[in-house]
Amino acid sequence: MGVMDETDRPLYAQVRERLLERIRSGAWKPGQLIPNEFAIAAEFGVSQGTARKAIGELAGEGLLRRRQGRGTFVVEHTPADVLFRFFNVFDAAGVAVAPDSRDTCCSAAVTATAQERAALGLDDGAEVVRITRTRTRQSTPFIAESIALPSALFPGIAGRAEIPNTLYDLFQRAYGVIVVRTDDRLSAVAADGVAAAALAIAVGTPLLKIERIAFTLDDRPVEQRVSLCHLAGAHYLARNR
Amino acid sequence: MGVMDETDRPLYAQVRERLLERIRSGAWKPGQLIPNEFAIAAEFGVSQGTARKAIGELAGEGLLRRRQGRGTFVVEHTPADVLFRFFNVFDAAGVAVAPDSRDTCCSAAVTATAQERAALGLDDGAEVVRITRTRTRQSTPFIAESIALPSALFPGIAGRAEIPNTLYDLFQRAYGVIVVRTDDRLSAVAADGVAAAALAIAVGTPLLKIERIAFTLDDRPVEQRVSLCHLAGAHYLARNR
């Protein structure tokens, strides 16, 4: 009866944490069916309702998916899913734009700038890897992007033969880093010479600048990304609830 | 026991609907304490857990606020609340920018354009009221804004002596229209002559353009708004979960 033995946190929160650890560690892999509510309840010595609440929280956070009659599954972050989950650009007709990447270039580990350290919560002298690429829409360049990642979290990423179009998918599968949230800071800027060359537009053209910080489950920043977008009739959609 | 008499919808959903109607109609006013879980359960002939779930849904939608030890309250949309709930502009230090309004100008009811009809889901020949204003930040103009509202939903709004800075607060109190969600479409544009004059900037300056549609509880569009923003170091923050 609600003895709160371990800590003073509610039972369902403790169960949630244990389940979360299994997802994070990969013990339960993306797409996998997890045990049913009664089995989980029995394992942790709680009632079905309490197990249900823990599962419900993770489902609400988008990490589990319940399907009536079938079971509960670990959410699979396929490249397509990831692309449309955090890429908020839509064309004039309201159809999602699916970007591709070209000219992807990944630096070796270098000392982070003060700005990068602040954005990523890094200590003095920490190293980052920088990725730059041009993103295309129907083969036309429309975004110039540069990304900074803490080297410590992504060992060996600079040496990879191929950097995929959808990074967050790679982060989860290869490094166990699950991006669950991003903060995008948007503003309007005039294209400088570099951006104008990459996007084949005139210097001074208004561009949408997106400064993104991506966060993991425990709210730690893991990626800083600056995107300069020549949207040409498309737009960035922000839904406010 | 789960007889599902009225319809096939769950009991908690039916209770939620009845509670919602009281908020929407103003029977329960903003800021008011509502009856406790047991009183609501008794009134509708359900268990406390079911009443709790109905209340929880409305709390999750931001319409009720539960406070342990005190009770459950109808959320009060004070001008300040409304301002910060949907106004996503922050300065370089991450502090929310609180805009003011000047030169507010409200048209009489006029026939809506095709574009306005599409955005607001209006029939052919429907009328709208248009409001234009300049929004300031520490007395400096930084946003040129134009708003279209369906006349049918806001009778007499054009004749009001004063249009307040925070419109959604007015919508709820004077017209029973509760804005719960907005879609903002963002892009970058060059300032034209009109915007440049209003914002005291050079023609061609890059501006952040925000095209907003605001929705009520039943997901009907009730406002279309175009904001041209000269952010000058500030940014629009979009949180993606």
Added chain:
DNA sequence: CAGTGGTCTAGACCACGTG
């Protein structure tokens, strides 16, 4: 048909805020 998640109940106790 069996097994899953989804709903619902009745009752208990805990944690918080106020008087």
Added chain:
DNA sequence: ACGTGGTCTAGACCACTGC
């Protein structure tokens, strides 16, 4: 001390899925 929302239990039945 009292009343509130918050947690937890044990057990029941419903609705959906797939064999």
